[in-house]
Amino acid sequence: MHRQSPILRWRRYPERYRLEGNKCLECSQIYFPKKELCECGCKSFVNYKLKGEGKILTFTEIKSSPEEFSEMTPYCVGIIELEDGPKITAQIADADVTCLKVGDKVESTFRKFTAVGDSGVIHYGLKFKKAKSSIN
Amino acid sequence: MIKKLNIGITGFGCYIPRFRIRTDDIAVANNQNVELIKGALLINEKTVPNKDEDAITISVEASKTALLRAGVSPKMLTAIYMGSESHPYAVKSSSAIIGEVLGVGENFMAADTEFACKAGTAALQMISGMVEGELINYGLAIGADTSQGSPGDALEYSAAAGGAALIIGKNKSEICANILYTLSRTSDTPDFWRRNKQQYPSHMGRFTGEEAYFKHVISTTEAMLNETGFKILDFDHVVLHQPNGKFPLKAAKALGASREQLKYGIVVHDIGNTYSGSSLLGLVNVLENAQPGQKILLTSYGSGSGSDCFIIETTENILEKQKIGKRLINYLSDKQYVNYNQYRQMVKMIH
Amino acid sequence: MEKIGIIGVGATKFGELWKHGLRDLLAESQLKAIEDAGISERQIDMIFTGNMCSSDFSGQSHLGSMAAEILNVNVPSIKVEAACASGSVALRQGLQAIKSGEADIVLVNGVEKMTDVQTRQATTGLMGAGDEEWEGFNGLTFCGLYAMIARAYMHKYKLTREQLAMVSVKNHKHATLNPIAHFHNEITVDQVLNSSIIADPLTLLDCSPITDGGASLILAKEEIAKKFESPIWALGSGQANDTLSLHARKSLTEIPATTHAAQRALMQAKIGIDKIDVTEVHDCFSIAEVMAIEDLGLVPRGDAGKIMEEGLTYFDGKIPVNSCGGLKACGHPIGATGIKQVWEIVKQLRGEAGKRQIHNANIGLTHNVGGTGSTVVVNVFGRERG
Structure with missing residues (x-):
C-alpha cells in the first residue's frame, strides 16, 4: 500500500524535515507546501524555510486511528498557523487533549511518525509541541 | 609525548x-x-x-x-x-x-x-x-x-x-572551548553486551564495576594526567561517565577530585543513564555554566571496554x-x- | 431552457450487507430504477456510476464496464469519482450528457461496498478524500478532520456538545421511519455524549457509519420525461470546489463551496432558499449538518445550535432536514450517498415517503460534500417544471 512506500515520503523530505516552502517573487506570498502557481498569477518562486513557530487554530485527539498509527494511538493533531503565514496540519507531540487550548503557542520538534511493521522503513517528520511560554 | x-x-x-x-x-x-x-x-x-x-x-x-x-x-x-x-x-x-x-x-x-x-x-x-x-x-x-x-x-x-x-x-x-588533548584505553572486557536482535542488553552484575568501569575510567584518566603533566586538581570541572550517581563519585574520589569539581559534570541524578549521551550531557551542562579560561576533564566509559579522555579549556566565547x-x-x-x-x-x- | 426529468429511482437496503458484493448492489439498484421508470434497459443511452473506493475495498476498478455488463448493454458507461460527492458529481455528468444532446435517457448510479475490509483499512482508504500527503501522513482520519472543524466552530460560536448531539438524535429518529435505513433505533443526547470518543470532541454517535448500499436514478430529457407519470424535475445543479486540504482554507468554520454551489443551483432554478420544502444535507459527522444548514442559508450563521434545540429541523418542523435519516442513520455508502439523497427527495416530492412524509413538499434540495468541503454539489428539484 502507498503508505508503506519509503519513496513517496522520501520525495517530500525538504518539506517534511525542514519546513521548506516557497515564496512568490511577485507578491511575496509564502506557501507551504510549495506551489507552482501563485494566487497573483506569478509562476516565479524562491525557496523559503519556515521558522517552525506558530499557534494552534484547532486540534483533535485521534482515538480511532489508521492501522499504521495504532501503536502511537491516541495522539493529537492540529492545524497550526505559522508565524510566517501559512497554516499546516501537524501532530502535536507530548500532549493529550486536556492540556491543549486553541491559541496555544507551539514550536516544531523532529519526531517519529510510523514504522512499517518490524522490518519496514521508519517514517520521520516534524511535529509541533507546546512552546515553553505556553506551558503552565 | x-x-x-x-x-x-x-x-x-x-x-x-x-x-x-x-x-x-x-x-x-x-x-x-x-x-x-x-x-x-x-x-x-x-x-x-x-x-x-x-x-x-x-x-x-x-x-x-x-x-x-x-x-x-x-x-x-x-x-x-x-x-x-x-x-x-x-x-x-x-x-x-x-x-x-x-x-x-x-x-x-x-x-x-x-x-x-x-x-x-x-x-x-x-x-x-x-x-x-x-x-x-x-x-x-x-x-x-x-x-x-x-x-x-x-x-x-x-x-x-x-x-x-x-x-x-x-x-x-x-x-568556545579548546580541545587540548584526547587519549583512550581499550581492552576486551566482557562486562556488558547486547547480541543482534536482542531487545535488552546482558551484563555481569558487579563485574561491571571494579574490572570494567573503575579500571578503565581511572587508568585512562591517570594516563592522561601522566602524559600531559596536569594534576587532577588543576581542573575546574570533572566529567565522568555516569551510569548511576554512585560510580562517578567513587571514581572521582579515587582520582582525588573534589565534589566541587563535579558540581556541573554529574547530571545523572535527575536524568538517568543516557548511555552514549551520558558523559556528553555532563560536558554540555559544564559548558553551559563554565566561565572563560576554565579547564575541563572528561572521561567516558564504554562497556566491552574502553574509556576516552579529553582535556578541554573554555575561551572568552563561552559566555556568548x-x-x-x-x-x-x-x-x-x-x-x-x-x-x-x-x-x-x-x-x-x-x- | 430545457429541463431534465427524473423518471425512475431505486435503492438497495442500506447497512452491513454481508451477502452482497459490489456487483450485487449495483445490479439491485439499477434494476429497481429501470423497473420504477417502466423502461427497457435498451433505452438507456449512457451510464454514470459514482463510486470512491471500489479499487481499495473490493480490488475492482472499471465500474463503468461492470454497470453496463449487468444490463447487457454496450453504451458508454463511466465511473465518476469525487470522494463522498461521487454520486452527485455522477448525476451532474448525466445532466450534462443530456444537455449536450448526446443522450436522451441516462442511468446514474451511486454504489459503495465498504464492509469487506476492516474498519481501520476503510478509515485509511477514506483518507484519500483529504490531502493524503499532509493530512494522511499526520495520522488524520476523516473524523479527525471534522473534529478539528467542530472544535473551531464550537470555540467561535459557543455551540454546546449537547446541541451538536441533537443532530444525531434527530437523524436516528427519522431513520426509524425509513425502511431502507441502516439504523432503526432511536438514540438520546446522553447516548451520543457517552459513546466512545473517536476523535475528540466527536464520539461514535456523531459519525456516519460504514455502510454498504447502492442507489440509481433514470434521467430523461424534457420531451421524453413529460410523457411519464409524475416525473421530478431537476431545476438547478451547482458544483463548487475548494482546496483538498482543510488547513489551506481561509476559514475553518464554514464551507464556502457549499455557499457557491447553492448560489449556482438556486440561480438556475430561479428561486430563493426560502422556497425549499425539503432538504437533504451531507451529515457525515454531526458538525457537518450544523455547518451545512448555515452555509446553505437555511438558518443564520451561528444559529444552528439554537435551531437544533428548538427541533425545527425534524421532518415535521419548519425546516425539515435529512428526513431519510441522513448519512448518520440512513447510512453512508460513500458513492451512493449523493444519489440516495435525490432518491429521498423524489420520494418526498412524489408523496411516497410514508411515515416520514413532509406535507406540501414541492421543492427539494440536496447537498453533497466530498472531503472536508473540497467538492460540493447542490441540486434543486421540483414537482413542477418551473
Whole structure:
C-alpha cells in the first residue's frame, strides 16, 4: 500500500524535515507546501524555510486511528498557523487533549511518525509541541 | 609525548525527553525497597522517551541547538558521526538522516559509531582528528540513546533517554572551548553486551564495576594526567561517565577530585543513564555554566571496554554561546511524570 | 431552457450487507430504477456510476464496464469519482450528457461496498478524500478532520456538545421511519455524549457509519420525461470546489463551496432558499449538518445550535432536514450517498415517503460534500417544471 512506500515520503523530505516552502517573487506570498502557481498569477518562486513557530487554530485527539498509527494511538493533531503565514496540519507531540487550548503557542520538534511493521522503513517528520511560554 | 590539538568546540547542545519516571515508582512496581535502591544508585528520576522519540530524533534536537550556538550554516558541516547503542536501524545510517533533517546538503562524510556508552565520545575523537588533520573545517559529533534495560533488571532504574551534540572547528574566533588533548584505553572486557536482535542488553552484575568501569575510567584518566603533566586538581570541572550517581563519585574520589569539581559534570541524578549521551550531557551542562579560561576533564566509559579522555579549556566565547538556545536546565525544568504502566507502554516500542 | 426529468429511482437496503458484493448492489439498484421508470434497459443511452473506493475495498476498478455488463448493454458507461460527492458529481455528468444532446435517457448510479475490509483499512482508504500527503501522513482520519472543524466552530460560536448531539438524535429518529435505513433505533443526547470518543470532541454517535448500499436514478430529457407519470424535475445543479486540504482554507468554520454551489443551483432554478420544502444535507459527522444548514442559508450563521434545540429541523418542523435519516442513520455508502439523497427527495416530492412524509413538499434540495468541503454539489428539484 502507498503508505508503506519509503519513496513517496522520501520525495517530500525538504518539506517534511525542514519546513521548506516557497515564496512568490511577485507578491511575496509564502506557501507551504510549495506551489507552482501563485494566487497573483506569478509562476516565479524562491525557496523559503519556515521558522517552525506558530499557534494552534484547532486540534483533535485521534482515538480511532489508521492501522499504521495504532501503536502511537491516541495522539493529537492540529492545524497550526505559522508565524510566517501559512497554516499546516501537524501532530502535536507530548500532549493529550486536556492540556491543549486553541491559541496555544507551539514550536516544531523532529519526531517519529510510523514504522512499517518490524522490518519496514521508519517514517520521520516534524511535529509541533507546546512552546515553553505556553506551558503552565 | 601526547600531541596537543589546535581545535575546539564551536557549538554544543543537548536534548532530553519531557517525560520522567521516579525511581520510587519503579521500585514499588518491582517490590523493591525504595530507599535501598535510591541509596545504591543515587538516581531520583529518569527520562522516558515518548513513543515517537528515538536516538535519531534526540540527536536532531540536540544538533539544532549546537548549530544555533555555532552560528554556522548547516551546509558548512562536512562530517557527521553519531554514536549510539540504540540506532533505530541495524542497517541504515542515523547520521545520514540527521544530516538530511538539519539541511546539511549532500557534501558530508558520515557514519554511525557504536562502542556501548562511549560511542558518542568515539565520534567526538573521530571528528576531532579530521578537523585537526584539516580534512574538514566543521564536523558534528553526537552521542544519543534511548537506553534499554529489561523489566526488573537493575538497569531498569537507570536506563534513560537523551543526547548531546558538539560542533568541532578550528577557527579560533568561533571556538568556545579548546580541545587540548584526547587519549583512550581499550581492552576486551566482557562486562556488558547486547547480541543482534536482542531487545535488552546482558551484563555481569558487579563485574561491571571494579574490572570494567573503575579500571578503565581511572587508568585512562591517570594516563592522561601522566602524559600531559596536569594534576587532577588543576581542573575546574570533572566529567565522568555516569551510569548511576554512585560510580562517578567513587571514581572521582579515587582520582582525588573534589565534589566541587563535579558540581556541573554529574547530571545523572535527575536524568538517568543516557548511555552514549551520558558523559556528553555532563560536558554540555559544564559548558553551559563554565566561565572563560576554565579547564575541563572528561572521561567516558564504554562497556566491552574502553574509556576516552579529553582535556578541554573554555575561551572568552563561552559566555556568548551560553546566551543562545535551550540549555539542559530548561529541559530539566520542563517535565511531566508518568506512572509505571505508562512508562512500560512508552518504552515498549523502543528497541 | 430545457429541463431534465427524473423518471425512475431505486435503492438497495442500506447497512452491513454481508451477502452482497459490489456487483450485487449495483445490479439491485439499477434494476429497481429501470423497473420504477417502466423502461427497457435498451433505452438507456449512457451510464454514470459514482463510486470512491471500489479499487481499495473490493480490488475492482472499471465500474463503468461492470454497470453496463449487468444490463447487457454496450453504451458508454463511466465511473465518476469525487470522494463522498461521487454520486452527485455522477448525476451532474448525466445532466450534462443530456444537455449536450448526446443522450436522451441516462442511468446514474451511486454504489459503495465498504464492509469487506476492516474498519481501520476503510478509515485509511477514506483518507484519500483529504490531502493524503499532509493530512494522511499526520495520522488524520476523516473524523479527525471534522473534529478539528467542530472544535473551531464550537470555540467561535459557543455551540454546546449537547446541541451538536441533537443532530444525531434527530437523524436516528427519522431513520426509524425509513425502511431502507441502516439504523432503526432511536438514540438520546446522553447516548451520543457517552459513546466512545473517536476523535475528540466527536464520539461514535456523531459519525456516519460504514455502510454498504447502492442507489440509481433514470434521467430523461424534457420531451421524453413529460410523457411519464409524475416525473421530478431537476431545476438547478451547482458544483463548487475548494482546496483538498482543510488547513489551506481561509476559514475553518464554514464551507464556502457549499455557499457557491447553492448560489449556482438556486440561480438556475430561479428561486430563493426560502422556497425549499425539503432538504437533504451531507451529515457525515454531526458538525457537518450544523455547518451545512448555515452555509446553505437555511438558518443564520451561528444559529444552528439554537435551531437544533428548538427541533425545527425534524421532518415535521419548519425546516425539515435529512428526513431519510441522513448519512448518520440512513447510512453512508460513500458513492451512493449523493444519489440516495435525490432518491429521498423524489420520494418526498412524489408523496411516497410514508411515515416520514413532509406535507406540501414541492421543492427539494440536496447537498453533497466530498472531503472536508473540497467538492460540493447542490441540486434543486421540483414537482413542477418551473
